[in-house]
Amino acid sequence: MWIGNPIAQSATTTVVDLVQQKVTGRRDQRRLERRFAEIEESIADRIVSYLDHEFRGLPENEREAAVLAVADAFERAGLTDRTLFEQDLDPLYLERYIRDRNPHATRDLSGAAVALYDRVLPESCAYVLATVSTLPNLQTGAFTELLRREALILEHLEEVLDRIPRRPEGLDEDPEAAFETAYRRKAAERWDVLELFGTDAHTRPYRLSVAYLSLCVRGWPEQGSSGGPDEPGDRQVEQVLATRSRTFLRGPAGAGKTTLLRWAAVRASRSDFPDEMSAWNGLIPFLIPLRQYVGQRLPEPEDFLRQTGRHLAYQAPSGWVTSVLADGRAIVLIDGIDELPPGEREDARRWLRDLLADFPDCRYIVTTRPGAASETWLDADGFASAELQSLREGDVRAFIHHWHEAVRGDIADQDERDRLTGFEHELIQKVLNQRHLRAIASTPLLCALLCALYRDRNTSLPRDRMEVYEAALAMLLKDRDQQRGIEGIDLSRRELVLLLQELAKWLILNGSSDAPIPTVRRQVARLLAAMHGVREDPEEVFAHLVVRSGLLQCPTVDRVGFLHRTFEEYLAARALVEEDSFPLLIRHAHDDQWHEVVVMAAGHCTPAQREELVTGLLERSGQVKRHRDRLLLVAFACLETSPALSQDLSEDIRARVRSILPPRTKDHVHALSMVGEYALPLLATVPPQNARQAAKSIEAASTIGGPSAVPVIERALAFGSESVMLAAQRAWLNEPSEELARVLFPRFEERRPHYYIPVAADRAGWQARYMPGNRRASVEGANGDDLDGLSGLTALTFVDLRNRSGTQWHGIDLAPLASLPSLIQLDIDGDASAERIAPLAACPITFLELSHPEHTRDLTYVRELETLRHLCFTRALPSIPLGELVPDRGLESFGLRRVRLRDLRYLAGAPNTVHSLDVMMCPALMSFAGLESQTASLSKLSLRQFDSRHASLEPLASLESLSALRVDRWTWELVGNAHWITRVPHLRKLYLDFGLRTPATVPDWVRELPYLVELCLEAENPLSLQALAGAENLTVHVRQRTKVLGADRLGTGSSLLRAPGNSLPPW
Structure with a gap:
């Protein structure tokens, strides 16, 4: 079966026949035959690998009969390109099609051979469709392309085949397991596509899972962390997602919100999340683009399947989606609150709340543009709000390299x-x-x-973003086809733009991002009828716009829309300006769905039109008080896209905007940053009056950047609150300049240890000049960077090292740290590692955290660090037994974080030497066997964020010295584990982490701990202490802002203490 080839409809057609038909020259024919043989062998090897393992007891003749039956079924099905596309390139649907065509395929097979047939057939369907989607259409020219790029194409095919999700062993008879595997495969194929603008997507689709770039978000401290101000305000988005089961992600147009959700869907489908999110492996993704439901009823759970594959809903076992959700095994990815009209967003929130009430244990990610919903919009529902940040210098480098x-x-x-x-x-x-x-x-x-x-x-x-969009249109619509000699319909670029901008306007006016294909076809035909010089067939024009323009896409098989909303807004603005629809623009300017349309309209206008538009915005701001601020900010944002505006009108805008400064909201900050350096004089003339305004002033100024931003930041630092210091930290990350270092470094040292500024290893030389008295240095680097810049900072007591985003930093030379006489703590985290640790012998090291310790050549030198009391391994375990690393005096604490291990038997190498153990984010942990090796020494134990569905806490009963325990609800709710906690002989202090369970309720079994005197509760609002009614001599710790129910019913000698600074007592 070969796509696009009529002769392949014959069941007897072979690769040799096909090659001889399409390729001249015996040498090239032999090369292609070898390449196809390699493809066949690659697929056969994959199938044989699990046949040998799972069906090794089946006689050889029965195995051969089952495999031949599969081959015969494929031949009899008479597959063609049309057949495959009618099956929506869906492996499960293709399997059923083949079975329907061959109802008696297994009648001569034994029961065991039928089981093998049932295993091989769906695997083969998955491999066939993966191959079809990777190889070029096999027309004559494509064979030449395959010969020219054979190595690249075969390499890509190997990657695709490797990424196909596999069915778990031992579940062949389970229809739900079979469907889950089919769904995962379809989801992985459906969402693993990344549009890289300006590349030739017709050669092959770019894999999102390969080209994805991790982004930074302004997020909240990690769940279970101290929550103190020393937690960086910005972090990688994966770190935020890993520690929160409900995330509300906000970001401007083009920030990567949809790409992130698709990435999460693909990773979940393949169960290959990065280490920090490995606890999400095994979950099932449901991606719901809200743009599909404008003006319609929002989907019920069983409708979630339709976005991934149109046939899946008919193939799923009854109630499958509801069952997955009820078990808490789903990731619900809800994309685009902003793409719903304002009147429908409250309905969406109610729909979401119903999902949360019915399925509280699932993970949820919801996205929106900032203007559509405030950061607190989902606070009451237990969501942590996070905002995607602009690309930083390292992100820009990484993105350009990825592209x-x-x-x-x-x-x-x-x-x-x-x-x-x-x-x-x-x-x-x-x-x-x-x-x-x-x-x-x-x-x-x-x-x-x-x-x-x-x-x-x-x-x-180009010089600005309006020029970028204009140039992109020219490139995508006409220029690239002309440059490459690609034939197309005979329409000028101006005619194509006219069609697209009218379609964009129609979508904007109807509050939509896409529409049914028949509707769009009618719109194209209507527009062409008004273009008197055009004789092209409407169907051909529509096909060209979808297939060749690079601007339209089909998000589902029956709908079409713009590839990115930004292009829709740009083109709609152009159409509205050309027809002088300024009253319409002004009337809708307060609506967040129209914000970018109005701003870009100012860029399309002639000078006279622009004066009319901006004047109308100012006039309406004075007439409609409830929209005053937003209208003024839209008018101000128009300065960014306006090449010229009269001086009087410009001054009027600035004067009015000055009246709403200093900035108080994210909308203010966004509008100021979009205008750029023109906004800095306004910020400089209106000083902040409180900490909130100071933080927003720093945020706006730092986003704009440049030397003129530094005085604004310096003045705002005087308020010194947590929000101000975190905003200043972000300012440094945005643009680490010497001018900013002079202002920030002394102020951060004053507030040590709560705040610090990351230092770039390759710039540490000049940055160190501004931190001579600093006691903490957080250094980010990449392979080849050194630590020479730290050698003169003799006041340092704490150094942490990590790789820059998108890089590795292995083989770090720690020799410069030998000159730091006060260094007591060194943390190496992320994808980084030290070459040797011997240089630390010159330092009074007490705390040591090593990432990837297997890369450190002299790891046994840990025993020689005389002052070492605390040791932690992250990302991997060393091959060296723990007994050869722990000093004879033992360790006060030992930690394992983000390590792939199945049990804790590694501890047995050093019995009774660990006093405190912290195991965190080790999702593959299946057993706590090994804990008993520390029975005489272990007094503190923390177990958090791992897949506790399989891990029993029975070993706790043997820990005679254990007095303090920290666990999360996923651990104690596993059947039987609460019993084993109550069997700990002398437990006096208990930390319970409820995650996002709302409401959180202290479990009844806590009352069965006879020696308990201290209970620390990490919980969202509200928290019920009903189970503690009458409990005596118990101190209960909660966060400062936690709403507590039932505290008044505590017994004699008991008390509720709210932790200052909103952080619980240290572990």
Whole structure:
């Protein structure tokens, strides 16, 4: 079966027949035959690998009969390209199609051979469709393409085959397990596609799971952490998701919200989340794009399947989705609150609350643009709000590299690959060193467009984002087809733009991001009827717009919309300006769905039109008081896209905006940052009056950046609150300049140890000049970076090292730390590792955390660190037994974090030497066997964030010295585990982490702990102490802001203490 080839409809057609038909020259024919043989062998090896394991007891003749029956079933099915697409490229639907065509395929097989047939057939369907989706359409020209790029294409095919989710062993008879595997496969294929603007998506789709770039969010402290101000305010989005089961993710257009949800769906489908999120492996994703439900009823659980595959809902076992949700095994990914009209968003919140009430144990991620919902919109429902941040310097470097690496992967010509590498290095330098380009490259979308345009226009770059969108349209619509000699319909670029902008306007006016395909076809036909010079067939024009323009997509098989909402807004704005629809623009300007349309309309206007639009916005701001601030901010944002505006009108805008400064909300900050450096004089003339305004002033100024932002930041630092210091920390991460170092470093040292500023290893030399008295240094680096810049900072007591985002930092030379006489703590985290630790012998090291300790050459030197009391391994366990590492005097504490291990038998190598043990985020942990090796020494134990569905706490009963225990609800709720906690002989202190369970209720079994005197509760609101009614001589600790029910019923000698600073007592 070969796509697009009529002769392949014959069941007797072989690869040799096909190659001889399509390729001339015996040498090329032999090469292609070998390549197809390699594909066959690769797939056969994968199937045989599990046949040998799972069916090793089946006689050889029965195995052969079952496999031949599968081959015969495929031949009799008469598969063609049309057949496959009618099955929606769905492996499960294809399997049923083949079974329907071959109802008696297994009648001559034994029962065991039928089981093998039932195993091989769905696997083969998955491999067939993976191969079809990877290889080019096998027309004559495509065979030439396959010969030219054979190594690249086969490499890509191997990657695709490796990523196909496998069915768990031993579940062949379980229809739910079979469907789950089929669903995972479809979800992985459906969502693992990344549109890299300006690349040739028709050669092959780019895999999102490969090209994905981790982004930073402004998030909340990790669940279970102290929650204190020493927790960085910004972190990688995966870190935030890993520690919260409900996340409300906000971000501007093009920030990567939808891409993140697709990435989560793909990772969940394949159960291959990165280490920090490995506890999510095994969960099942349901992605729900809300744009599909504008004006419609929001989906019931059983409808969740339709977004992944149109046939899945008919194939699922009855109640399967509800069962998965009820078991807490789902990730519900809800995309685009902002894409619903304002009047429908409250309905969406009620729908979401119903889901939360019915299925509280699932994980949820909800996205929106900031203007559509405030950061507190889902606070009452237990969501942690996080906001995607603009790309930082390291992100820009990584994104540009990812983009060019993806393009290089499809190029066989070495000269062209070298040319691309040159473009990559040039573009990184230009974007980072030219302020206007750095301002443009603030989101993944805009950064991708810069990459594409730099290559397409031979290093010529636009000056602002309006030019970026215009140039992108030119590139995507016409120029690239002309440059590459691709034939298409005979429409000019202007005619194509006219069609698209009218379609965009129609969608905006109807509050939609996509529409049914028949409806869009009618819109295209209506528009073409009004274009008198066009003779093209409407169906062909529609097909061209979807297939070749690069601007439209089909999010499902029956709907079409713009590839990104930004293009829809840009084109709709153009159409509205051309028809002078300024009253309409002004009337809708307060609506967040229209914000970007109005701002970009100002960029499309003639000078006279622009005066009319902006004047109308100002006039309406004075007439409609409830929308005053938002209308003023829209008018101010128009300055960013306006090449010219009369001086009087510009001054009027600034004067009015000054009246609502200093900034108080995220909307204020966003509008000011969009205007850019023109906003800095306004910020400088209106000083903040409180800490909230100071933090927002720093946020706005630092987003704009440049030397003029520093005085604004310096003045706001005087307030010194937590929000101000975290905003200042983010300012440094955005733009680590010497001017800012002079202002920030002394202030941060004053507030030590609660706040600190990360230092770049490759810039530590000059940055160290501003931190001579600092006691903490957090250093980020990459392979090849050194620590020489720290050698003169003799006051340092704490150094933590980690890799920069998207990089590795292995083989770190710690020799410069030997000159630090006060260094007592060294943490190495992330994808980083030390080459040797011997240099630490010169330091009074007490705390040591080592990431990837297997890379450290002299790890046994740990025993020689005389002052060492606390040791932690992260990311991996060393091969060296623990007994060869622990000093003879033992350890006060030992930690294992993000380590893949099945039990705790590693502890047995050093019996009775650990006094406190912390095991965290080790999802593969299946057993606590090994704890008993510490029965005489272990007094404190913390077990958090692992897959406790299989781990019994029975070993706790043998821990005679254990007096303090910390567990999360997933651990104690496992059947039987509460019993084993109550069997701990002398437990006096208990930490319970409820996660996001709302309401949180102290379990009854706590009263069965006879020696308990201290109970620390990590919980969301509200927290019920009903089970503690009458409990005597018990101290209960909660966070400062936790709402507590039943505290008044505690017994004699008991008390409730609220932790100062909203952090529980240290463990």
